[in-house]
Amino acid sequence: MLYSDNNNPREDSVLSRVRRLVRTRDRGHRMSTTTGPNSVVDLLRKFRCLEREQHALGEKGVSHEQFIGLLEECGDKLQESDARYLCAAFDGGDGSISSDHFIRHFVGLNRRRYKAVLRAWEVVPKDHEGIARRESMNERYAGSGTRTDFGASFAVDLPEGIGKKSEGAKSGGAAVDLEEFLAYYGGVSANYSLDEDFELFMLREWAADVPKAPIMNETLREWGPSGDPLDVPGPLYVQSALKTALAVPSQNYNYEYMKRAHPYVAPLPPLNLPYVSTIKSTHRPFTEEEYRMANALNHR
Numbered sequence: 479m480l481y482s483d484n485n486n487p488r489e490d491s492v493l494s495r496v497r498r499l500v501r502t503r504d505r506g507h508r509m510s511t512t513t514g515p516n517s518v519v520d521l522l523r524k525f526r527c528l529e530r531e532q533h534a535l536g537e538k539g540v541s542h543e544q545f546i547g548l549l550e551e552c553g554d555k556l557q558e559s560d561a562r563y564l565c566a567a568f569d570g571g572d573g574s575i576s577s578d579h580f581i582r583h584f585v586g587l588n589r590r591r592y593k594a595v596l597r598a599w600e601v602v603p604k605d606h607e608g609i610a611r612r613e614s615m616n617e618r619y620a621g622s623g624t625r626t627d628f629g630a631s632f633a634v635d636l637p638e639g640i641g642k643k644s645e646g647a648k649s650g651g652a653a654v655d656l657e658e659f660l661a662y663y664g665g666v667s668a669n670y671s672l673d674e675d676f677e678l679f680m681l682r683e684w685a686a687d688v689p690k691a692p693i694m695n696e697t698l699r700e701w702g703p704s705g706d707p708l709d710v711p712g713p714l715y716v717q718s719a720l721k722t723a724l725a726v727p728s729q730n731y732n733y734e735y736m737k738r739a740h741p742y743v744a745p746l747p748p749l750n751l752p753y754v755s756t757i758k759s760t761h762r763p764f765t766e767e768e769y770r771m772a773n774a775l776n777h778r
Contacts, residue, residue, distance in 0.1 A: 492560050496584075500518060500521055518584070518585070526577070526656075528544060538570075542565040542569075546564070568583075587667055590673045591673060592660075595680065598681075601686050601688065611652070611653060
């Protein structure tokens with residue numbers, strides 16, 4: 479987990495145990511398997527709210543004690559070794575929990591897929607208050623060709639202060655926050671084995687590459703009073719073209735910034751294995767009688 483995307487067996491076991499505890503416990507702390515996705519979204523929302531409160535107080539982020547308390551509140555009592563491991567794994571280097579690191583791992587997305595989801599969230603239609611409404615998202619999603627009800631995938635109960643005042647407004651519908659969006663596509667991601675397929679899916683469904691699309695006539699030149707600024711004045715001759723330097727000569731070009739930086743690789747320890755370098759003779763020479771008995775034609 480410290481190096482993000484490698485499959486660490488201990489990381490998988492600890493995170494799988496925490497996810498299972500969160501998914502199988504509802505708000506009344508009774509074993510239930512019907513509110514799993516909603517429980518994940520609820521945990522992510524509480525983590526975001528706690529992080530905002532800490533930033534408002536001038537703190538760097540969520541402390542280790544608050545982080546473990548939140549996991550135990552939404553899940554169950556954690557073992558001391560697991561709690562210590564989770565704090566060390568998600569520590570941002572300043573004694574607080576890295577929110578992006580924790581959320582990305584908890585929803586089960588690697589760095590590439592996590593960035594694809596955030597890129598899609600940037601182009602999600604939002605109202606003048608900067609809030610994404612369920613109905614507008616449904617219209618955008620249904621027009622992409624999937625023809626599914628995107629809003630039905632989200633939790634009905636919303637946190638206080640989000641989408642409550644203007645829920646019946648014309649801009650329409652309840653609010654959808656980033657936590658729900660991440661949790662939803664964390665489940666969709668399991669259906670795509672390749673990162674390229676998942677990225678293409680996100681680009682197609684939400685047209686996430688539209689803001690970076692080329693603009694018509696973006697290379698249009700402004701003509702001045704003297705005409706085309708790229709026009710070559712005077713006649714063109716072959717000899718003058720041959721004498722014109724098209725680029726910097728290779729012998730004068732500075733290649734310093736192109737040199738590859740080779741990281742230090744520690745040498746392997748020397749082999750000190752006696753059975754590799756020496757041969758031990760443990761057999762005795764055969765006698766003449768044994769040679770004669772081993773001969774298949776000795777009876778002739």
